Amino acid sequence: xxxxxxxxxxxxxxxxxxxxxxxxxxxxDKCRPGLPFDILICPPMSLLGTIAGMNRSAGAVGAQDxxxxxxxxxxxxxxxxxEMVKDLGAAYTLVGHSERRTLHGETDxxxxxxxxxxxxxxxxxxxxxxxxxxxxxxxxxxxxxRTQVNGSVPPDATAGTCVxxxxxxxxxxxxxxxxxxxxxxxxxxxxxxxxxxxxAETADALRxxxxxxxxxxxxxxxxxxxxxDGALIGGASLKIEDFWGIAETQQ
Ligand code: PEP
Numbered sequence: 107x108x109x110x111x112x113x114x115x116x117x118x119x120x121x122x123x124x125x126x127x128x129x130x131x132x133x134x135d136k137c138r139p140g141l142p143f144d145i146l147i148c149p150p151m152s153l154l155g156t157i158a159g160m161n162r163s164a165g166a167v168g169a170q171d172x173x174x175x176x177x178x179x180x181x182x183x184x185x186x187x188x189e190m191v192k193d194l195g196a197a198y199t200l201v202g203h204s205e206r207r208t209l210h211g212e213t214d215x216x217x218x219x220x221x222x223x224x225x226x227x228x229x230x231x232x233x234x235x236x237x238x239x240x241x242x243x244x245x246x247x248x249x250x251x252r253t254q255v256n257g258s259v260p261p262d263a264t265a266g267t268c269v270x271x272x273x274x275x276x277x278x279x280x281x282x283x284x285x286x287x288x289x290x291x292x293x294x295x296x297x298x299x300x301x302x303x304x305x306a307e308t309a310d311a312l313r314x315x316x317x318x319x320x321x322x323x324x325x326x327x328x329x330x331x332x333x334x335d336g337a338l339i340g341g342a343s344l345k346i347e348d349f350w351g352i353a354e355t356q357q
Contacts, residue, residue, distance in 0.1 A: 107310045111329060112269060112336035113353045114146040114232065114315060115343025116170060116200060126153040130160055130167075132346040136353075137165035143336070143356045146198055146232075147343070151186055158195030168198030168232065171206060174219050178227070188220075188227035199224045200338075202234045202258050204275045214257025222260045225267045232269045232338070233258050234317070235296070239276035247274075247288075248295045255299040263304060265311035271338040272296055277318025279341055286331055289316055293333035322351030329356060 121129065126149055137145050145165040149157050158167040173185035191199055201224060202217030212220075221231035235254035237247045251272070259268060272292055277283050284292070293314050300309035316328055317338030328334060342348035 109311065109313050109335040111143040111356050112146060112313050112315060113143055113349075113356065114148065114168070114198075114271075114336065114338045115349050116148045116203070116317075116338060116340050117150060117343060118170070118205070118340060119150055120344055121149060121153060123153065123156070126150075127156065127160070129344070129346060130157040133349065134160060134162035134165050136346075136350055137162055139163050141357075143353065145353060148198070148200055154191065154196055155194040166197040168196050168200065168229075170200045170203065172199050172201065172220050172224050172227075172229070174216050174223070176219075178223075188223040188229055191224075192227045192229055196229065198230045198232055198269075200232045200234060200271075204234060204236055204273060204278060208275070214254055217258040218260055221258065221263070221268065225260060225263065230267055230269060231260075231263070232271050232315070233263075234271045234273055234338070236273040236275050236278075236318070242274065242276065247292065251292060251296055252299045255296055256303060259300065259303060261303060263312070264308055265313070269313045269315060269336075270296055270300065271315040271317050273317035273338060279319070281319050283319050283324060283328070286327065289328065289334065290331050293331065297333050320352060322348055322355070325352040326355040 148168040169191040172188040175182040178187045178189035201220040206212045224231040237250040313335035315336040315338045316334045320337045321342045
């Protein structure tokens with residue numbers, strides 16, 4: 107099965123209006139129909155409507171999170187539902203990014219609820235998983251990933267409604283990346299576990315992204331590894347030269 111690569115930028119809590127619009131414009135400018143890969147940018151919620159509403163011929167926009175609340179509207183101060191994100195014109199949302207898991211105490215169960223809310227609203231959920239340095243050093247990486255897949259991915263997910271992003275926590279924003287063999291092993295284990303959860307056909311079609319210190323200089327190599335179907339990019343998604351430098355390796 108050939109899976110179309112997805113190059114996704116997570117802007118985190120960066121960019122005010124002028125800079126965010128300029129960066130999105132620069133990305134959309136390069137997103138010509140006919141590109142051999144898909145592009146996704148995930149601006150902060152403050153800019154989601156503005157950027158999702160911008161003219162473009164290709165390129166998708168996503169949120170970085172959606173509410174866990176069981177209803178699409180109601181007394182949930184400060185929360186933004188998946189329905190509201192969809193209403194703004196977004197097509198995707200991240201869920202379970204390691205910064206949400208660490209800084210906001212999100213468990214696998216919370217992440218799965220958010221992913222299910224996203225899917226119910228018509229969004230594609232990018233479910234983020236990954237081991238900590240302590241877990242890697244104690245040889246628990248594959249067990250952690252299997253547990254996170256089972257706990258965070260809704261059992262009715264499909265290749266159209268769900269993407270998994272493997273992001274070793276210790277590789278995010280640190281400049282460190284796992285070896286190619288480690289990435290290959292992790293992605294193969296994730297796909298095998300998805301096969302048990304969703305069935306072999308769905309697991310085969312579902313995209314698994316690698317995230318963690320991806321930059322133009324290492325992108326071609328990382329994206330050539332078996333079962334790596336794209337990249338989730340933090341720091342390097344904030345500069346058009348870097349973000350497009352990564353995407354261009356897939357031309
Ligand atoms: C991320 O935050 O999802 C990420 C991968 O960050 P960075 O590319 O900066 O490591």
